[in-house]
Each structure stands twice: as C-alpha cells, then as structure tokens.
Amino acid sequence: MSASPRTLTVLGSTGSIGVSTLDVVARYPERYRIHALTGATQLDRLFEQAQAFRPRFVVVLDEASAEQLATRLKAAGSQTEVLCGEAALEQVAAAPEVCTVMAAIVGAAGMKPTLAAARAGKRVLLANKETLVLAGRLFMDEVKASGAELLPIDSEHNAIFQVLPRAHREHPYAQGLRESGVKRILLTASGGPFRTRALDTFAAITPAEAVKHPNWSMGRKISVDSASMMNKGLEVIEARWLFNAQPDEISVVVHPQSIVHSMVEYADGSVLAQMGSPDMRTPIAYGMAYPERIDPGVKPLDLFSVGRLDFEAPDLARFPCLRLAFEALAAGGAATAVLNAANEVAVAAFLDGRLSFPGIAALSEAVLEQVSGLPAGDLESLLQADGAAREAARAWLARGERAC
Ligand code: NAD
Ligand code: MG
Known part of the structure; x- marks a missing residue:
C-alpha cells in the first residue's frame, strides 16, 4: 500500500x-x-x-x-x-x-x-x-x-468494470467493445418493489411504498427511480458512455435477488459475472483502493441462504420509463438530458403527493416529445435543454395532467 x-x-x-x-x-x-x-x-x-x-x-x-x-x-x-x-x-x-x-x-x-x-x-x-x-x-x-x-x-457498472478486460475498462475509448472481444453487456435489475404488483393498482402507489426497495437501502430519489425502472434506463445511458458501448450492445436482465450485479458476455460465449451481497460498500471500497482490494466490512455472500438466482426479461409495458431511456438514447442530442430533468421534476412531484406513480412516465414521455431536437454540443446547450425540460415539466404539472 x-x-x-x-x-x-x-x-x-x-x-x-x-x-x-x-x-x-x-x-x-x-x-x-x-x-x-x-x-x-x-x-x-x-x-x-x-x-x-x-x-x-x-x-x-x-x-x-x-x-x-x-x-x-x-x-x-x-x-x-x-x-x-x-x-x-x-x-x-x-x-x-x-x-x-x-x-x-x-x-x-x-x-x-x-x-x-x-x-x-x-x-x-x-x-x-x-x-x-x-x-x-x-x-x-x-x-x-x-x-x-x-x-x-453504481453497483452494476462497478461489476461490469470488474469483469471487462483491464485495457478496455481503463481506456474504453481506445477501441469499441467488439474489438475488445466483448459481445454485450448484461445489466441486471432487481425489478424494484412493483415487479409483480397488479398493474391496475399502480395509480394508488404511495411514496412510502415506492421508496421501500426490496434489496437496497438508498436515497429517496434513486429509490423511486428503481421502482419505476427509470433507474435502469439511466444506467443503460450511463453504461453507454462509461464503456463506449453502443445501445444495442446493452441488454437489461431482471434478476430479483440482486446478487449478480451485472455480467459481460464475450465473443467466445463466456459470460463473466460479479456477485456479492447487496451492499454499496463493496463497489465503494473497490473504487477507493483500486487496483488493490480492501475489506469494507460487508457481510459475506452466503450462496446457500440465497438458494437460487432467477432471471427474467424486463416488462416494458409495466415499466415504460425503461423504454423512454432507450428512446432518448436513440434520439441523441440533448434528449437524455431532457429525460433526466423531466424525471427529476416528476419524482419530486410524486414524493410531494402532486403526481401519481404512473404520472412519472407520462410526464417524462410528454416532455421528451415536446422538448426535442436540441443539440448536446457544449455545457451551455446541455444546461439550456435541462432548463427547458424542467419548465415544460412544471407546465405539464400546472395543467393538472396528473392521473394516468
Ligand atoms: P441521497 O439523497 O441519500 O444523498 C444525496 C446527497 O447529495 C446528500 O448529501 C445531499 O445533501 C446532497 N445534495 C442533494 N441536493 C443537492 C444539491 N442541490 N446541491 C448539492 N448537494 C446536494 O442520495 P444517494 O442515494 O446517496 O445517491 C447519490 C447518487 O449516487 C445519486 O446520483 C444516485 O443515483 C447514485 N447512486 C446511489 C446508490 C445508493 O445505493 N444509494 C447506488 C448507485 C448510485
Ligand atoms: Mg445501480
């Protein structure tokens, strides 16, 4: 050391x-x-x-x-x-x-x-x-x-970082993922607290229910994002930039136990995963000590008590926010900045009791449609897009389009 x-x-x-x-x-x-x-x-x-x-x-x-x-x-x-x-x-x-x-x-x-x-x-x-x-x-x-x-x-990206080839993770822009022998990134998602809840009860979801994540203890905003799966959408965008990945090289895999923190599939068919107890001190300690490893006091993973690991495809009808993130990524320009700002206003309104849970996706989609085609050139233009999206989101709320 x-x-x-x-x-x-x-x-x-x-x-x-x-x-x-x-x-x-x-x-x-x-x-x-x-x-x-x-x-x-x-x-x-x-x-x-x-x-x-x-x-x-x-x-x-x-x-x-x-x-x-x-x-x-x-x-x-x-x-x-x-x-x-x-x-x-x-x-x-x-x-x-x-x-x-x-x-x-x-x-x-x-x-x-x-x-x-x-x-x-x-x-x-x-x-x-x-x-x-x-x-x-x-x-x-x-x-x-x-x-x-x-x-x-972020636990998923930390996991991906850990199982990528060292040259690619340290210099992701030297070459594409494919040239590094990687076929795709498998980004795991717990599915949050509403993975199996009856869809026709989503309008009744309360902030207290939404911030209660089954596996992770986190701040209020990211907990709501996890419940809507906007968090996974934001993480797809995050992975695109961190690892120089094209959107079609990123797949979301629902894994309710949150033990596999994400995976990388290589050209030869190997799939490497990083696993561990769901405790953010593992990725934090990894980042702090890299490339060494230190013990951050995390409970060891007991596979026998976990018992089984399940994997499912994400349900985009149940979680439209995930679809919106892929759409914003495909639209390019400042679209992801617009989505991020709209979501921040929507989540704050939901936590204040001014917007229903399905309203988060409805507001975000409406703002993404309305504030479109803006460039991402420099910081100034990104901040302008952020501001325009917040204004459009507040106007949407003021019009009272809350129930969906
Ligand atoms: P949190 O709400 O618990 O803490 C946020 C921190 O930011 C607090 O210190 C708060 O005082 C500060 N803050 C809030 N608004 C601010 C402002 N306008 N200006 C300056 N400081 C401000 O959030 P968190 O759960 O710790 O998440 C922090 C970040 O990490 C988020 O971007 C989240 O997406 C990400 N993240 C969190 C987790 C997790 O397990 N909590 C996991 C992955 C990623
Ligand atoms: Mg995460």
Missing part, C-alpha cells in the same frame, strides 16, 4: 453513498484522509462528520446554513472551514491536494462539481449517474483530455 494517505473529497457526504463512503474511510484511517465534505441539508449529520473526520472544508448550499454550521464548529473547537455555494463545490472537487473525489450528490446538481473533478484529473468515484445522463459525451471527453481515473460506483 502507498506510504502517504490518499486525500478525498466526498461530495454529498450526508447521503446514503456518502455515509457508506465514510464508513469505509473510518476503517482505514492510515490510508485515507478527508479534504472536504459537502451536504445540502442534514446539517447535524454534517457537523458530526466534520467532528469525526476533521476535514479542511465543509461545503453547504447557502450562507445561512454556512453561518450556523461555522458557529457550531467553532464553539466545538474545530479547525474546519465552512464554505457555501456551487463554486465552492467545484473548488473542493478540483483542489490540488485532493487525489480522489467521491461524486455522490444526487441529480443534475452533481454534474458541475463532478465535471470539475474530471477536468482536474482526479480519481473520480462516480456514483452520480445523472452526470453521464446529462452530459455523457462531454464528461468522457474531459476524462480523456485530463487523464482522470474514472471508477464507476
């Missing part, structure tokens, strides 16, 4: 991935040191994290929160400095003393600081899949130009 500790910034440290990351860090104090922690809400948790990990900086969104947190930290004798705003997030992601950035802010809000980390040539541990959905080509171009080291944290 390296002599001096690796310095980390954890963007979104108060969230589900952030907390799991700090759990791994706490097990290896000699290996990792925290430069900065960031959070939008949950100031109490951020305060406790700052006390435990003594970062140089913590970053919050607004001045009022910054003042409040700074006063508390000072009173507790802490040396940690409190910053606020988007520019501060980018600053702590790109700081010269930082080696590794965990990108674990949820949603499009995570894109700019993640991009800043890539531009600065960091090891980027990418949990924030929305960055690739919103700005896939641009982000990968930045990674290539800076020589940043990109390690996927």
